[in-house]
Amino acid sequence: MVWTLRYFPEGKRNCYSFNVKQGTNYLIRARFLYGNYDGLNQYPEFDIHIGPNFWKSLDMSTADGNLLDEIIHTPRSNFLDVCLVKTGPSTPFISALELRPLPNNSYITTSGSLTYWTQYYISDSVGTIKFPEDRYDRIWLPYLDEKWQKISTSSLITNVTNTDSFNLPQGIITTAATPVNTSESLTYTEVLQTSSDKIFYFLHFSEVQVLGANETREFNISWDGKVISESFRPAYLQPKTIYNPYPVTCEDHGECVLELTKTSKSTLPPLLNAIEVYVVVDSPHSDTNENDVITIRNIKATYGLKKISWQGDPCVPHEFLWDGLICNTVDTSTPPFITSLNLSSSGLTGTIADGIQNLTYLEKLDLSNNSLIGKVPEYLANMKFLTLLNLSKNNLDLNGSVPKALRDREKKGLKIIVDEDDKKPCLSGSCAPKKKFPVMIVAAVVASVVVIIMVVLVLFFVFKKKNTSTLPQPSTTPRRANVPSTGTSDPSIETKRKRFSYSEVMEMTNNLQRPLGEGGFGVVYHGDLNGSQQVAVKLLSQSSAQGYKEFKAEVELLLRVHHINLVSLVGYCDEKNHLALIYQYMSNVDLKHHLSGKVGGYVLSWGSRLRIAIDSALGLEYLHIGCQPSMVHRDVKSTNILLDEHFVAKIADFGLSRSFQLGVDSHVSTVVAGTPGYLDPEYYRTGRLAEMSDVYSFGIVLLEIITNQCVIDQTRAQSHITEWTAFMLNRGDITRIMDPNLHGEYNSRSVWRALELAMLCTNPSSDKRPSMSQVVVELKECLVTENSMTSKNHHVDSQSSLEMSMSFDAKAFPSAR
Known part of the structure; x- marks a missing residue:
């Protein structure tokens, strides 16, 4: 398979495009074998990208011309580009490219893609485990430390039950390692390239021995000095995978240490079956608006365009912008869209493609100097943002009827450029040849119009009189x-x-x-x-x-x-x-504004924050179960929670909201929309929208309320607020998590309860999140706990009347409308 290759001497970026299923995990494997095919006897160097984002720099000299790289990636749309990018004088090439779908409930991440670092199964064998034994075509290398000893079972493989979502090969389930000295811990060390590398680890366990009645295997699992699982007992031939829900770093010069230590109850040493380590590949660039990508690719196919730059994502990164396009790129986290399409002198034939109207944000369209035929389509007038239309130097039928709507748009500022000669008169007037109507016909038409006008006037006054006596007053209608x-x-x-x-x-x-x-x-x-x-x-x-x-x-x-x-x-x-x-x-602007702690010389007390959280939760609860059909806001964030003069919180900005019927269409596929940092990773991965997406975003807001930390802060080792909070939780000190502006003036029990609720809301799996009704109930309990604290005198801001006057509906659910 790797004895042939394809190389790309032309263009800077060359891409393979695949039709995939949005939200599905894919194992993508690229193989490169350089055999001096070009006679230069010089190992090439180039980059490989996934869509618009960088994957890896390849230097063939580091592996004597033979490289294999893997990445686990979840496409955000139904197509995927894998691109080779020229970075120097050498020519990019590739020997093989493979895509394998993986279960969506395995290798779950909250950010970025996962590139292969380590994938070991515990054995003293020299052979790899791969397809067909591994149905997902993972390649497992054997590893056995000198301080370990292998243990295994002779049970028939047909008796092995594997219900784990990772679908481990049975050779892994039946083989493990324990420390040679059974009283010692089992320790494994992995060294990364840098201490800033963010990783996900996946630790696989399965008991391979039938334990006696007086035997117990129980151990604690620590990663980099932090306990991640206590008193763990593997089940016989029942695989269990333990992994970190958020990316972590190994701060000791990139050295990560796994330690399995048996507990005081255990009679047997700890065991390990397999270990995987993946490094996070950040994806800062959002793919171009999916509708625009589909449309421009259809236009490319319709006209058979062979532009070398028309590969990969049309708009990003900007250095690879397709020739003839201009895109609106707000920031790296917002999907760009196409605003200008210049296909002048592109050899276009046939009619103007209907698909152009699907570029809904298009401002400029230049189709000049081609061989287009047919009439000017009326849909061009419906393109709301179009300001320039150049149709000159074509074979279009401009002697026929030109759409009136297009002429009207021209009067309102749309600039239309066409050929102005005897054969093709201007577009702004009547382009049809004038005809002489017989006088009798004109007289008959005029007489008919007069009669119609008289009849209409009579009917108008009759109905006006009738309606005046029957309709209610205008003020109540x-x-x-x-x-x-x-x-x-x-x-x-x-x-x-x-x-x-x-x-x-x-x-x-x-x-x-x-x-x-x-x-x-x-x-x-x-x-x-x-x-x-x-x-x-x-x-x-x-x-x-x-x-x-x-x-x-x-x-x-x-x-x-x-x-x-x-x-x-x-x-x-x-x-x-x-x-x-x-x-x-809303006179008190938004929640984000007030979390700075220095607005108007006061700090929002913990009690006030809880009331704001309850208000917001009640608003979302109403959208989810009080509306018929139900609604999902899709953009819950602290800047969309506004505060009135009494500091009552209200949800705002419903432009991205979607409605659906619960129980019938409770999960609908949508173009992913929302704000980075607040966006539900499961919705981002699958495009399947549900009310639980709002719950995740609300959980992020709740973490902001508690910690007053930025949702995304690249200067932190744990850039996302969920990662930072999980890291701090492992240390067990609430004072380091809580907003320091509060100076400890809060009931720690209510804070812990709110913090646990926030982490539940932000669970990567939507099945494990509470509903908004449950959130409301829990937050009210937090407020009751907070109000029960009488030993301290709360710092009260100038809105102290807020805490005295607000009350809440005791009903568990809002009534349907």
Whole structure:
């Protein structure tokens, strides 16, 4: 299989593209065997990437021209690119590339992909274990330390039961090692490249001896000096895998130490069957918007484009941006999208591809200097953000009927460039040849129009009189306001709230004088409605990654939900290219703002924080089980928890929310959306959305409330807040976890309870997380515990009335609407 190869002398990045299943774990194996195929007798050096992210630098000289590298990767979409990147004068090549699906409940990680470091089974053999004995085609190397002795069982393999999700080969289940000196610990040491390497370890255990009635095998498991499992007893021929839920580092110069120590109850020494160590490969770049990737690849196939740069991810990294594309890249964590497509002089033939309309954020389209034929499609007028359309120097039928909607868009600022000669007149006027109508026909048409107008007027006055006597007063009649889709086919938005014009928006914000902040949708401004009500006005930015779809979703959601812990909608504006949402004004901004500890000279007390957490949980509980159909917010974070003048917390920003019917479609596949750090790793991996995704994000917020730590901090050894908290928990000191601004003024029992709840919410497996109803109950118990502390006088902030006035509904569940 490796005696042939493929090399890539052209282009800087060359990629293999695979159709895969989003959210599935894949073992990806790449083999490289250099046999002086090019006659240069010089080992090449180049990089290999997974999608838009770096995997590894390869130097063939380090292995005498023979390398094998593996990575466990979970694709974020239904396609996957493996790319070879030229980094110097030598030419990249590859001998073999393999993809193997793995169980989704094995090799679970909370961040990044896993690259192979160590994979040993305990044996004094010299042979490897691989396919077909290992059904997932892992390659296990034998290892036996000189201080260990091998033990095994002669039981028939057919009697071995393997229900573990890792599906270990039976040769591993039936063979293990114990220390030669049975009174000593079993110790294994692994040395990494650097102390900053983040790793996941997987320790596999299975008892291989039938123990007597008076025999016990029990031991503690420590990794790098920290106990990770106490009083562990392996079961006979029943494999059990122990691994770290969050990545860890080995701070002693990259030296990691595994130690198995028997307990005082144990009569037998500890054992170990197999060990795996993987180094985390960070994936800082988000893949380009999946819809845009599918669309641009379809366009490539439709026209048979052979551009050398059109491989891999279209937009990222920026140095490999596809030729002719411009993308909007907000930051590395936000999926970029295509804003400009230039296919001028690309040899295009046939008609304008219908798929172009699926590039929903496209601003500029240049199809000039090709051989396109047919009519100008009407869908171009529906591309909301399009500002430039160049169709010149083609064979398009511009003498026929040009879509009126496209001419209307031209009047509103869309620049259209076409050939202007006798054969192809300009697009902005009537392009059809003028015809002379007979006078009699004109007279008949005019007479018919007059009669119709008279009939309409009569009917109008009759029905007006009738409706006046039967309809309720306008002040009590719900209105139906049609929200035009501004060039889309979206249905109208039905609302009882007021629809404002753009001039009214400018008036209430005093010409956008006072900005309050900025989010994914756009800038939020302070507003004053009729001098009697303060409002917050969120305006869509033209550069925003969110658009009319998110705008419409947020309006329609807020129209059908009403809860004291959800921000309410006052009105909206949808006028031409101006989109705005008008909300109730939250004078105390957001939770994140107040966790700094220095806002207004006071610190939010622990009791106040618990009340804010309960408010937020109640709002989410209502979305999950109080709404019909149920809703998932998808973007729960501390900046989306707003506080009013009484410090009552309300959930905001529903542009990414999704609804579904529980029990029927309770888990739906979606394009992954959310904020890095708060994003549920299981949802990120699988694309399967459920209410438990909100529970995970809420757990992250709860950790922020407790610790006042950044959710992601690259300067920490444990960059993610869950990793840092788990690391600190192992030390058992609550004071090092709790926000130091509180100066110990809290009931430690209530803190521990809240901390345990937060860690449950952020469990990588959604099956082990509590529901929001359970979260609410537990948080209320935490508050009761906190309020029971009377020995200390709490530090009370200037909102002390908050702690006296807030009360909670005793019902376990919100009523359905």
